Amino acid sequence: MKNYISSIVVVLLLLLLFADKPSDAQRLLRSIWRRFTRNTENGRPNTMPGRQEIVSRQDVVPASDDTVRPIQIPLTDATESQQETEPYIPQRRSSLFIDGTSLDFVYWNKELGNNKPIIIEFGNEKQILNYWVRGKPLKVITHGWLGTDEDDKGVFGIKTAYVATENCNVITADWNRVSGNYMYPMPAYQTARVGSIIAELLEHFVQLAVIDPSDIHVIGHSLGAHVSGACGAAFSLGKIGRITGLDPAGPGFEYVALRSDHLDSTDAQFVDVIHTASGTAGYSSPIGHADFYPNEGSPPQPGCLESYMPTALVNLIGCSHSRAHEFYADSVYNRKSYSAVECPSWEEYTSGVCKNNTHSFMGHDADPKARGIFYLQTNSTSPFGILERVL
Ligand SMILES: *[C@@H]1O[C@H](CO)[C@@H](O)[C@H](O)[C@H]1NC(C)=O
Numbered sequence: 001m002k003n004y005i006s007s008i009v010v011v012l013l014l015l016l017l018f019a020d021k022p023s024d025a026q027r028l029l030r031s032i033w034r035r036f037t038r039n040t041e042n043g044r045p046n047t048m049p050g051r052q053e054i055v056s057r058q059d060v061v062p063a064s065d066d067t068v069r070p071i072q073i074p075l076t077d078a079t080e081s082q083q084e085t086e087p088y089i090p091q092r093r094s095s096l097f098i099d100g101t102s103l104d105f106v107y108w109n110k111e112l113g114n115n116k117p118i119i120i121e122f123g124n125e126k127q128i129l130n131y132w133v134r135g136k137p138l139k140v141i142t143h144g145w146l147g148t149d150e151d152d153k154g155v156f157g158i159k160t161a162y163v164a165t166e167n168c169n170v171i172t173a174d175w176n177r178v179s180g181n182y183m184y185p186m187p188a189y190q191t192a193r194v195g196s197i198i199a200e201l202l203e204h205f206v207q208l209a210v211i212d213p214s215d216i217h218v219i220g221h222s223l224g225a226h227v228s229g230a231c232g233a234a235f236s237l238g239k240i241g242r243i244t245g246l247d248p249a250g251p252g253f254e255y256v257a258l259r260s261d262h263l264d265s266t267d268a269q270f271v272d273v274i275h276t277a278s279g280t281a282g283y284s285s286p287i288g289h290a291d292f293y294p295n296e297g298s299p300p301q302p303g304c305l306e307s308y309m310p311t312a313l314v315n316l317i318g319c320s321h322s323r324a325h326e327f328y329a330d331s332v333y334n335r336k337s338y339s340a341v342e343c344p345s346w347e348e349y350t351s352g353v354c355k356n357n358t359h360s361f362m363g364h365d366a367d368p369k370a371r372g373i374f375y376l377q378t379n380s381t382s383p384f385g386i387l388e389r390v391l
């Protein structure tokens with residue numbers, strides 16, 4: 001029997017360490033630790049950790065007693081010596097109140113290319129209709145906790161893949177001002193509100209008669225998977241065609257339910273889920289119409305276990321968690337390269353008894369009629385898809 005409390009603590013600690021770039025995650029954790037120790041050394045116990053992140057950057061005035069003194073150190077330029085003196089605080093406005101302006105929506109398509117982001121003004125979507133590719137589907141992509149700083153990193157690599165290869169409409173939904181809060185339970189709790197704002201944006205496009213709900217595909221990683229589910233649930237002009245949950249966040253939804261409204265199969269006409277870190281950062285149970293468990297769905301994913309050093313062991317969770325969006329992006333570049341088979345368990349899958357069962361591709365080419373639990377194996381490096389061998 002597992003110790004419930006300690007497993008929660010472990011999961012939350014692991015969560016602190018998963019980000020799209022493991023080295024950044026470690027830097028982040030170190031800076032949080034330094035801030036904590038600095039505050040206690042100053043005789044000001046950090047009674048409300050994370051409070052600084054909630055404060056809007058605009059509201060921060062240089063205070064004489066240095067109560068709140070954010071210093072901007074870009075992640076990529078941060079050096080060890082800078083980190084010693086000042087904590088890293090991301091250049092983001094955080095907010096507890098969320099409306100259409102709390103999110104950054106950016107429009108992309110193949111003709112514009114990956115270097116031409118078109119900012120969508122919430123409530124004034126009409127302005128981008130000149131760019132809209134009529135009669136083509138819409139892909140909406142959103143990130144998870146702490147999110148991504150650069151537009152083609154992390155889950156937004158899927159945007160890059162679609163813009164490079166597919167003639168369709170792509171919107172990236174950046175909710176960093178909410179997800180950038182280090183206090184995980186807060187953004188976890190706010191996923192529903194963020195999702196409903198994305199739903200509102202999509203309703204505007206449907207009202208402009210440039211897209212049918214069934215041609216909308218929302219793709220979200222980690223907490224973003226639950227944002228996508230909330231978006232589908234809140235969408236009021238019919239049902240969205242497809243939602244893809246990429247390793248939907250487990251903590252706060254599955255084990256310690258802060259929210260009961262996780263992504264599920266009622267949220268879209270077709271909900272497919274890719275599980276890569278189930279039982280740690282990711283959700284374990286099947287929650288979609290089709291749930292794909294590459295390499296059994298849990299850490300370490302192939303290529304994620306570099307060594308048995310403690311840092312490597314922690315990184316393997318983040319690495320495995322990120323594999324979900326890496327597999328998906330890969331499936332856009334390399335079509336039909338992730339053949340999976342419906343099977344009740346990994347043991348039966350590896351024994352070969354399921355090989356005559358229903359097959360479906362994982363990722364971009366997933367069959368909208370696929371139902372149940374699917375297993376497959378992948379390679380350890382990109383391209384991960386294994387073309388020929390299906391057990
Ligand atoms: C799969 O189908 C083939 C051809 O019908 C058959 O020979 C084989 O025994 C089947 N395998 C399993 C595991 O059912």
Ligand SMILES: *[C@@H]1O[C@H](CO)[C@@H](O)[C@H](O)[C@H]1NC(C)=O
Pocket residue numbers: 379380381385386387388389
């Ligand atoms: C898997 O990766 C290995 C190299 O690591 C490569 O030789 C092999 O062809 C790949 N398999 C497939 C089926 O893509």
